[in-house]
Amino acid sequence: MSAEKSWPLYEVFIRSKQGLAHQHAGSLHAADPQMALENARDVYTRRGEGLSVWVVPSDAITASSPDDKGVMFDPADSKVYRHPTFYDVPDEVECL
């Protein structure tokens, strides 16, 4: 087998309906961005799932590390006062 250079990985995001956000659908390999778009169309939207597609080179994504989960996200757990149920108001008062 020849030492063939492999194609880079792209992440695929699809908007399935106007009004909805693009959602991660999966990933694929392509030699160039245009090919990535067309591959995404063929691989991920064969049943009319898409109205708009984004492809992003996987290595362009900066991700938080799972090891940081605690440091990054646990502090938000205790901030209950950010949620409406934290505040006591009488049931009979409407529209609150």
Place this chain on the structure above:
Amino acid sequence: MTAAVARNDQALSQQDALYDYCLRLGDNALILGQRVAEWTSNAPTVELDIALGNQALDLFGQARMLLDYAGRVEGKGRSEDDIAFLRDVLDFRNVLLVEQPNGDFGQTVVRQFLYATFASALYEGLSQSKDEELSGIAQKAVKEMAYHARHNGEWVVRLGDGTEESHARVQAGLDALWPYVHEVFEADEIDLAMAEAGIGVDPASLKDAWLAEVTAVIERATLTLPETDWHPDGGKRGHHSEHLGFILADLQFLQRTYPGAQW
């Protein structure tokens, strides 16, 4: 159904002309679809396998609508399958270009590109047809063929401007197929009658724009437009290359082996 055109000393009614015209469109789609389907599990990447499959499905979809309509125009109760599976070579009306073998992937993308660029212009014209059925079919098909033209055009550029080997291969594919382009734009009395009736499109009228579009891609691909004085034709009248018989042998084998069976 009063307009009549002369062919071989016999009157050809508009109904006959329309039937034949639908066969030409439908057979182009069917035979090209068969060719593209041969790529299944053989493409250079799995992604391309899917892309080729999508092209085949678009073409088969067009073939079904057009052959179904041809059957209704003919008025003898024949279904899309009767027409696809029970005619022999002499009754097929596709151009020679679409029955040419796949060759390597380079030759296939060239064929798909040349044909789709033509077909998307043709269907664009047909979407204005006075025949509502045809215009409906064309409005769907034009989007499909425009996508095929773009997708394959991009591959022509990638391969033409890729490596030395890919350049040589795709140029060879282009050289091999270029002679068959002539027939695609050749208008005969049926094309002209249909165009005159506001039903069809005179293919010759599409050639200049087509050539400009194709030339632009070929230049981007750093390829050379071939020159040829060989212009094979005959497909539209049922005189094909030797390849069609084998395509039909494959396509029709079950229907021929088990006459009348339902599947």
Place this chain on the structure above:
Amino acid sequence: MTQTVAEPEHLRSAFDAYVADEKKIEPKDWMPDTYRRTLIRQISQHAHSEIIGMQPEGNWITRAPSLRRKVGLMAKVQDEAGHGLYLYSAAETLGVSRDQMDADLMSGKAKYSSIFNYPTLTWADIGAIGWLVDGAAITNQIPICRCSYGPYARAMIRICKEESFHQRQGYEIMMKLCQGTEEQKRMAQDALNRWWWPSVMMFGPSDADSPHSAQNMAWRIKRFSNDELRQRFIDMTVKQADYLGLTFPDPDLKWNEERGHYDIGEIDWDEFWTVVKGNGPCNRQRMAHRTRAHDEGTWVREAATAFADKQRARQQQAAA
């Protein structure tokens, strides 16, 4: 690879407890090396099966007996390519490259489902594959939608959703044949005769003979034993065959009132292992086909890489 790095005990026990609690593992989370390797093997094997499976069915696209059948089959085979891709992507999140998986398939190091080493001789085989092979595959796959590894579970959900038409298509083909001429019925019966046992074997040997079963169950990679899934498939399929008026190539197949399930005869595991080890009717053909397609595509892939490099260089030059 053979050297096992000692895994911190506390991580391992936390992992086991987390997974046992039906929580999902995502790509960058810590996971035991065996968990990772098991998943890579299983997911890539599954992906390879989809890709090799395109051959026996793709075989019949140009010969499909009607245009309706032709588009249905084309779309199905295309789905298999797509499902292979979803699964390769899922496996890649575990750190194995697509090229490595391709190479392992072509070198024979990686396996794929043995069922695809049987030939499709007649049109009825397309019906039988859809009905039986996809039926068995779906039985196997539905529980994997709840697999503890997130990317695999998500790929499976998508695949199961898309594959729901495959089995129906297969059954419809069989039904038409069974309602047809004597020749068509013979074709259908012959296909069932040839595909039945290999389909039953698709679930793999008894769990008593599967060394990793218990661990995979604990890790929520596997939900039911091979025998449980096989039984589920048999019970479901026997009734479907009755409706078609077809018989099974198994004189011992009968309803067991006490168990509330069908009993079947002895499975010929020698045949199974013969095919797994490479001596089925089509192993060599399938591998040669895959390798040829890959090799013939090399110049295309290289050209696209070269073109992309040129494009990038031009853009950089234009920006400079």
